[in-house]
Amino acid sequence: MEQIGIVSYGADIPRYRIKVEEIASVWGKNGEDIKRGLGINEKSVPSLDQDTATISVEAARAALKRCNIDPKNIGAIYIGSESHPYAVKPTGTIVGEAIGATPNLMVADYEFACKAGTAAIQTCNGLVKAGMIEYGLAIGADTAQAAPGDALEYSAAAGGAAFIIGKKDVIATINHTYSYTTDTPDFWRREGRKYPAHGGRFTGAPAYFKHITNCSKNLMKIAGTKPEDYNYAIFHQPNGKFPVTAAKMLGFSYDQIKQGLLCPIIGNTYSGSSLLGLASVLDVAKPGDKIFLTSYGSGAGSDSFDITVTDKINDLSRKNAPSVAQLIENKEYINYGTYAKFRDILYWE
Amino acid sequence: MTIGGVARFWREIPQRYNLIGKQCGSCGRIYFPPRESCPYCRRKSIGKMRDIKLSGKGEIVTYTVIHVAPHNFEGQVPYPIAIVQLEEGPRITAQIVDCKIEDVKIGMKVEYTFRRIQEDGYTGAIYYGYKFKPCQQKQNHQ
Numbered sequence: 001m002e003q004i005g006i007v008s009y010g011a012d013i014p015r016y017r018i019k020v021e022e023i024a025s026v027w028g029k030n031g032e033d034i035k036r037g038l039g040i041n042e043k044s045v046p047s048l049d050q051d052t053a054t055i056s057v058e059a060a061r062a063a064l065k066r067c068n069i070d071p072k073n074i075g076a077i078y079i080g081s082e083s084h085p086y087a088v089k090p091t092g093t094i095v096g097e098a099i100g101a102t103p104n105l106m107v108a109d110y111e112f113a114c115k116a117g118t119a120a121i122q123t124c125n126g127l128v129k130a131g132m133i134e135y136g137l138a139i140g141a142d143t144a145q146a147a148p149g150d151a152l153e154y155s156a157a158a159g160g161a162a163f164i165i166g167k168k169d170v171i172a173t174i175n176h177t178y179s180y181t182t183d184t185p186d187f188w189r190r191e192g193r194k195y196p197a198h199g200g201r202f203t204g205a206p207a208y209f210k211h212i213t214n215c216s217k218n219l220m221k222i223a224g225t226k227p228e229d230y231n232y233a234i235f236h237q238p239n240g241k242f243p244v245t246a247a248k249m250l251g252f253s254y255d256q257i258k259q260g261l262l263c264p265i266i267g268n269t270y271s272g273s274s275l276l277g278l279a280s281v282l283d284v285a286k287p288g289d290k291i292f293l294t295s296y297g298s299g300a301g302s303d304s305f306d307i308t309v310t311d312k313i314n315d316l317s318r319k320n321a322p323s324v325a326q327l328i329e330n331k332e333y334i335n336y337g338t339y340a341k342f343r344d345i346l347y348w349e
Numbered sequence: 350m351t352i353g354g355v356a357r358f359w360r361e362i363p364q365r366y367n368l369i370g371k372q373c374g375s376c377g378r379i380y381f382p383p384r385e386s387c388p389y390c391r392r393k394s395i396g397k398m399r400d401i402k403l404s405g406k407g408e409i410v411t412y413t414v415i416h417v418a419p420h421n422f423e424g425q426v427p428y429p430i431a432i433v434q435l436e437e438g439p440r441i442t443a444q445i446v447d448c449k450i451e452d453v454k455i456g457m458k459v460e461y462t463f464r465r466i467q468e469d470g471y472t473g474a475i476y477y478g479y480k481f482k483p484c485q486q487k488q489n490h491q
Binding site: 047048049051053057058085094097098100322 | 362425464465466
């Protein structure tokens with residue numbers, strides 16, 4: 001059987017961090033309670049000169065540094081985000097130009113809350129399978145918005161990961177993928193509004209858990225696998241607790257999810273969340289490792305993947321770009337005032 | 350609503366995004382920003398200036414710290430601006446990011462990174478381009 005899957009990957013996380021207790025102190029809340037409640041200690045913050053386009057370009061360039069692919073052979077770029085810098089003008093055009101993949105190129109921006117990046121992987125997978133493109137570039141990246149004082153302010157972070165999908169020198173085969181989608185209004189941002197709104201506790205059982213568990217179970221049925229067959233599992237991480245609970249509900253152990261569990265130390269990177277988890281797993285994966293991934297996007301839907309790491313991962317120059325762990329380690333803390341300035345909460349002209 | 354200035358930026362996309370400079374086909378000298386002729390070979394270079402993609406790696410020759418910034422950069426002060434000598438020879442002026450000001454040093458190895466440079470207010474186009482950050486290799490050694 002022909003192998004189609006990930007040929008290379010790259011990640012980017014802005015280096016500024018703000019601690020949960022710093023945000024809590026501004027709003028008169030107890031930082032320790034919130035840390036315990038959300039399972040988040042700190043989150044990444046983009047500087048004034050970073051956005052979804054710059055994070056996508058850095059992640060895509062990192063992916064290209066690790067392999068020997070001529071960017072001109074990339075036939076499609078799909079970028080999933082809910083914080084595209086323009087409402088109208090595709091982020092993919094900027095990324096395509098910045099990595100030298102233009103002009104013979106299919107491009108479109110995706111939006112499906114936090115799962116648009118995995119949707120981009122599915123699209124590239126299909127186009128490669130159909131023989132329409134040699135390589136496709138799928139990116140999930142966000143500089144997530146949160147209204148000042150909202151519960152989301154403790155989690156909404158910035159980061160992204162890029163995956164080159166193809167059928168030559170595949171480092172991780174995508175064996176199966178499956179999606180589960182319904183109309184569930186748990187979280188949204190209306191057109192023209194700066195900040196999203198959400199249904200509070202409604203985001204749990206009928207939204208995140210229902211979609212993640214059904215999608216995961218159905219994929220394992222299709223693949224004929226059980227949780228214990230996988231070395232690593234990654235679930236979307238809106239906070240530090242949901243993915244741990246979802247894993248337990250499905251029968252995955254903490255050991256299986258810990259390599260991909262980044263939310264406690266960088267926050268929820270939205271479209272980047274499960275994909276940065278996958279990048280973190282690929283940083284340490286060995287040939288033969290089986291990876292399980294289920295993303296979640298509010299609105300709502302989940303994408304599941306059954307992935308097998310191949311021998312080719314040893315040929316990939318993983319050291320040519322920083323690992324997720326190195327990106328996380330390289331950090332500088334800011335206070336809430338600086339955060340407010342960087343996130344354009346203070347308006348001045 | 351018409352917003353001017355986009356054409357100039359659009360023309361400069363290759364150099365701003367990917368450090369595409371020019372190499373003289375007569376003497377081999379490399380120029381960034383790109384030029385149409387070589388000031389040494391003059392008419393001999395006409396029509397022989399070739400595009401060359403620079404590696405984006407270099408070294409800080411000298412730097413200064415901006416405390417009173419021009420429009421669009423006020424939110425970033427204080428920030429370092431350096432003259433960076435690229436591996437291929439040309440020297441370019443650029444902002445240094447992802448680094449504490451006290452860590453910026455003459456001779457420091459840097460590499461280019463993709464950032465927002467400026468924007469035409471809240472409604473205009475966003476202009477992207479190069480800035481420089483400490484080299485990844487150096488970070489690994491720390």
